Amino acid sequence: MNVAVLAGGLGGSRFARALTETLAPSDVTVVGNVGDDLEVAGLHVSPDLDTILYTLAGVLDEKKGWGRAGETWNARDAATELGEETWFQVGDRDLGLHLARTEALRRGEPLSAVTARLARVFGVETALLPATDDRLRTWIATPAGEFSFQEWFVRRQHRDEVDGVRFEGAEQAAAAPGVLAALEAADLIAIAPSNPFVSIGPILAVAEIRGALEQRRVPAVAVSPLIGGRTVRGPADRMLARLAGGTGPAHVTRCYQGLIDALVIDEADADEEAGIRTIVTRTLMSDADARRRLAEAVLGVPV
Amino acid sequence: MNVAVLAGGLGGSRFARALTETLAPSDVTVVGNVGDDLEVAGLHVSPDLDTILYTLAGVLDEKKGWGRAGETWNARDAATELGEETWFQVGDRDLGLHLARTEALRRGEPLSAVTARLARVFGVETALLPATDDRLRTWIATPAGEFSFQEWFVRRQHRDEVDGVRFEGAEQAAAAPGVLAALEAADLIAIAPSNPFVSIGPILAVAEIRGALEQRRVPAVAVSPLIGGRTVRGPADRMLARLAGGTGPAHVTRCYQGLIDALVIDEADADEEAGIRTIVTRTLMSDADARRRLAEAVLGVPV
Numbered sequence: 001m002n003v004a005v006l007a008g009g010l011g012g013s014r015f016a017r018a019l020t021e022t023l024a025p026s027d028v029t030v031v032g033n034v035g036d037d038l039e040v041a042g043l044h045v046s047p048d049l050d051t052i053l054y055t056l057a058g059v060l061d062e063k064k065g066w067g068r069a070g071e072t073w074n075a076r077d078a079a080t081e082l083g084e085e086t087w088f089q090v091g092d093r094d095l096g097l098h099l100a101r102t103e104a105l106r107r108g109e110p111l112s113a114v115t116a117r118l119a120r121v122f123g124v125e126t127a128l129l130p131a132t133d134d135r136l137r138t139w140i141a142t143p144a145g146e147f148s149f150q151e152w153f154v155r156r157q158h159r160d161e162v163d164g165v166r167f168e169g170a171e172q173a174a175a176a177p178g179v180l181a182a183l184e185a186a187d188l189i190a191i192a193p194s195n196p197f198v199s200i201g202p203i204l205a206v207a208e209i210r211g212a213l214e215q216r217r218v219p220a221v222a223v224s225p226l227i228g229g230r231t232v233r234g235p236a237d238r239m240l241a242r243l244a245g246g247t248g249p250a251h252v253t254r255c256y257q258g259l260i261d262a263l264v265i266d267e268a269d270a271d272e273e274a275g276i277r278t279i280v281t282r283t284l285m286s287d288a289d290a291r292r293r294l295a296e297a298v299l300g301v302p303v
Numbered sequence: 304m305n306v307a308v309l310a311g312g313l314g315g316s317r318f319a320r321a322l323t324e325t326l327a328p329s330d331v332t333v334v335g336n337v338g339d340d341l342e343v344a345g346l347h348v349s350p351d352l353d354t355i356l357y358t359l360a361g362v363l364d365e366k367k368g369w370g371r372a373g374e375t376w377n378a379r380d381a382a383t384e385l386g387e388e389t390w391f392q393v394g395d396r397d398l399g400l401h402l403a404r405t406e407a408l409r410r411g412e413p414l415s416a417v418t419a420r421l422a423r424v425f426g427v428e429t430a431l432l433p434a435t436d437d438r439l440r441t442w443i444a445t446p447a448g449e450f451s452f453q454e455w456f457v458r459r460q461h462r463d464e465v466d467g468v469r470f471e472g473a474e475q476a477a478a479a480p481g482v483l484a485a486l487e488a489a490d491l492i493a494i495a496p497s498n499p500f501v502s503i504g505p506i507l508a509v510a511e512i513r514g515a516l517e518q519r520r521v522p523a524v525a526v527s528p529l530i531g532g533r534t535v536r537g538p539a540d541r542m543l544a545r546l547a548g549g550t551g552p553a554h555v556t557r558c559y560q561g562l563i564d565a566l567v568i569d570e571a572d573a574d575e576e577a578g579i580r581t582i583v584t585r586t587l588m589s590d591a592d593a594r595r596r597l598a599e600a601v602l603g604v605p606v
Contacts, residue, residue, distance in 0.1 A: 041405040042345035074375050078399025082424050084406050092395045096381025102344040103387050121385050 001299065004029045004186035006131075006209075008199020009036070009048040010065045010233065011225055012192035013055035016126065018291035019190070020056065022299065025125035029182035030056075031209070033194070034111070034130045035138035035167060035202025036149040040088050043098040044105050047150070048199065049115055049130060050097065057122035065233070068093050087155040112176040127178065131203040134173040138202050139166040149198060158235045161242055165197050170205035175212075183212040190298055191222035193283060195236040196255035197243060204259070213259040221262045221301045223294065224252045227284060228268035249274035262301050264294070304330060304602065307489035309434075309512075311336045311502020312351040313368045313536065314528055316358035318495035319429065321594035323359060325602065328428035332485035333359075334512070336497070337414070337433045338441035338470060338505025339452040343391050346401040347408050350453070351502065352418055352433060353400065360425035368536070371396050390458040415479040430481065434506040437476040441505050442469040452501060461538045464545055468500050473508035478515075486515040493601055494525035496586060498539040499558035500546060507562070516562040524565045524604045526597065527555045530587060531571035552577035565604050567597070 001023060007016050007030050016030045033048040047066065054060040054068055061069045071091030079086050090098065097118065104114040110133040119128045138149040142160035152158055183189060194200050204210045213220060229247040231237045237247050244251040249265045253275045256263075263276050266283040281297040284290060304326060310319050310333050319333045336351040350369065357363040357371055364372045374394030382389050393401065400421065407417040413436040422431045441452040445463035455461055486492060497503050507513045516523060532550040534540045540550050547554040552568045556578045559566075566579050569586040584600040587593060 041402045042409060072375060072377050072395065074395035075378060075399040075402060078396040079403040079406075080399075082400055082403040082421055084403035086402075092375065092377035092398075093381040095395075095398060096378040096383075097385060099344045099378060099389075100382040100385040100387035103382075106345060118385055 001187045002027050002029070002182075002185055003188045003190055003299070004031060004182045005190040005192055006031050006194075006200055006203045007048070007052060007192040008033045008194030009051045012048065012194040012199060013052040013060070014285045014291065015190075015192040015194075015223060015294070016052055017055050018285055018295040019298070020126050021288065022292050022295035025056070026127075029127040029129065029178070029186070031129050031131055031179050031182065031203060032115075033199050033202050034132060035136055035198065035205075036153070037137065038088065038148065038150045040090060040098065043095075043102045044111075045088070045090070045098050046101070046111070046115075046130070049128065050094070052128055053115070053119055053122060053124065056119075056124045056126055056128070059122070067091050088150055110176070112178065127182065129178050129182065130176050131179065131209060132173040132206050133176045135169045136173045136202055136205065137168040138198055139168055140164075140198070141166065153198075153235075162197070162235070162239050164243075165201060167202050167205040170202070171207070173206045175206055175208040180208060180212055183209070183216070187218055188299065188301065189213065189216055189218060189220040191220070191256060191260065193223040193225040195225060195231075195234055195239065196252060197236070197239050200255075210259070219261045219301050220259060221264060221279070221298055222252065222256050222260045223264040223283060223298060224249055224266065224269065226252060226269060227266040232284065248272040249278065264297055304490045305332070305488055306330065306491045306493055306602070307332045307334060307485045308493040308495055309334050309497075309503055309506045310351070310355060310495040311497030312339070312354045315351065315495040315497040315502060316355040316363070317588045317594065318493075318497075318526060318597070319355055320358050321588055321598040322493070322601070323429050324591065325595050325598035328359070329430075332430040332432065332481070332489070334432050334434055334482050334485065334506060335418075336502050336505050337435060338439055338501065338508075339456070340440065341391065341451065341453045343393060343401065345405070346398075347405045348391070348393070348401050349404070349414070349418075349433070352431065353397070355431055356418070356422055356425060356427065359422070359427045359429055359431070362425070370394050391453055392457075413479070415481065430485065432481050432485065433479050434482065434512060435476040435509050436479045438472045439476045439505055439508065440471040441501055442471055443467075443501070444469065456501075456538075465500070465538070465542050467546075468504060470505050470508040473505070474510070476509045478509055478511040483511060483515055486512070486519070490521055491602065491604065492516065492519055492521060492523040494523070494559060494563065496526040496528040498528060498534075498537055498542065499555060500539070500542050503558075513562070522564045522604050523562060524567060524582070524601055525555065525559050525563045526567040526586060526601060527552055527569065527572065529555060529572060530569040535587065551575040552581065567600055
């Protein structure tokens with residue numbers, strides 16, 4: 001069984017891991033968000049792709065939920081000592097990846113090719129694809145002004161309410177090589193329990209990808225990021241309340257209108273109206289058993 | 304007594320240190336070469352300024368002659384593991400400086416301002432000025448083709464003979480703020496025992512700086528980088544042989560025609576014709592005593 005999964009950062013990477021642990025790693029293709037990519041001193045950083053890569057490679061700092069385990073911070077500390085504000089934290093080994101990727105991009109290698117190469121070196125058998133090789137950037141409109149995603153999320157600690165989300169470059173963006181083929185070849189399309197607006201939204205903003213989901217011939221199922229109307233981490237619940245009018249399963253469904261056939265929801269939300277067929281399970285991926293349970297619930301969606 | 308010194312990398316930094324140990328640090332202004340600046344994955348690296356900065360700050364890796372003492376290499380190692388060729392070596396703390404400087408340059412801060420700020424943080428009281436804030440890059444013509452300075456020097460380990468040196472951007476380059484004032488205010492202008500072609504040459508390629516030396520009203524003295532017709536390190540001797548016709552003091556003098564009043568030469572070269580007034584001493588800066596002896600020989604040039 002082949003599964004193509006659309007994924008953001010932490011929730012997306014954990015869900016991708018759940019699928020690869022339940023199926024074979026090579027039966028899963030992950031289409032990752034690049035809307036939160038940024039430049040740090042001109043170095044290209046792809047936080048979501050990196051979190052997925054590190055997770056699938058088993059080198060993620062699980063406690064922090066980003067970056068590499070056993071990391072050192074000498075470059076950051078030196079930059080800080082030299083007076084440079086470093087709101088976006090990069091560890092030394094992480095920086096090595098950013099250097100390698102940036103060099104490759106500057107040579108003209110597309111992001112998808114670089115990502116595939118990095119995954120290969122890390123021994124990751126799951127195909128990891130950026131949604132697009134083109135520049136696509138998420139901008140967050142707030143009462144305090146518009147911010148790039150990372151500036152809002154990291155620097156301002158997503159404290160500002162979100163009035164809207166804009167995907168710069170989305171109109172011109174083509175799906176990266178392999179993405180449409182993976183969606184076409186999949187027996188099931190899954191949407192990870194990531195933030196619908198800023199993690200999955202930028203992927204669906206690529207017209208070819210949205211089109212592929214609209215015209216799918218296989219079931220598509222999303223996993224709700226909500227547990228009892230709250231998210232485990234991050235601002236998705238606040239954003240749903242403000243941008244979709246509430247924090248129930250139906251508000252998640254509305255984000256994926258016409259793109260999914262079922263929604264996996266947590267037991268805590270079982271009594272809520274979802275506006276679509278639901279699969280109820282425990283969705284918190286707290287350990288390997290929990291991940292497998294969630295993956296099996298998703299994979300059990302009948303074709 | 305105020306001294307302005309034109310300096311390249313290792314020889315320049317050691318000589319600058321010799322002067323600051325003999326005078327007061329704040330009585331010395333160092334004008335550093337930027338012709339060997341490069342971009343590493345888009346990060347701006349100024350190898351000569353950094354070597355001078357680290358030397359004056361007392362944090363240079365003295366054994367290697369570049370980079371910081373007690374450095375870690377996790378970013379480089381990660382990049383290498385990920386398949387990125389890293390011929391230009393950057394340590395983690397060094398990388399922190401490159402990140403800080405690049406961010407500042409991208410904000411529009413001129414290189415001279417960034418350099419002054421970094422020096423201040425390092426507690427360096429000596430003024431360290433890049434020759435120019437403008438882009439100036441040294442290109443090396445060889446039988447194997449033309450290479451950027453660092454590509455020839457580091458990547459190809461300066462094995463190619465040099466047919467010529469070109470300073471891209473030199474014609475448009477203005478002296479950085481403070482440089483002309485320092486040359487004007489100095490009681491003595493010194494040229495460090497650096498490579499005349501690729502360390503001092505790019506500085507003198509800035510027309511305003513060359514003009515200031517030509518029209519100097521104070522003595523200017525160069526220290527020959529040769530000891531017995533050989534350089535301690537680096538390709539200056541081979542370049543003098545090929546580009547200036549020999550490796551005697553006179554060939555060094557010829558590089559600075561009209562720009563100096565005296566040449567400090569090593570005892571080993573005392574019998575050679577120099578074509579200019581010479582001061583003979585031991586020029587190898589092997590320890591603090593040797594540095595002081597050389598500095599005193601230079602500072603003893605009568606006004």
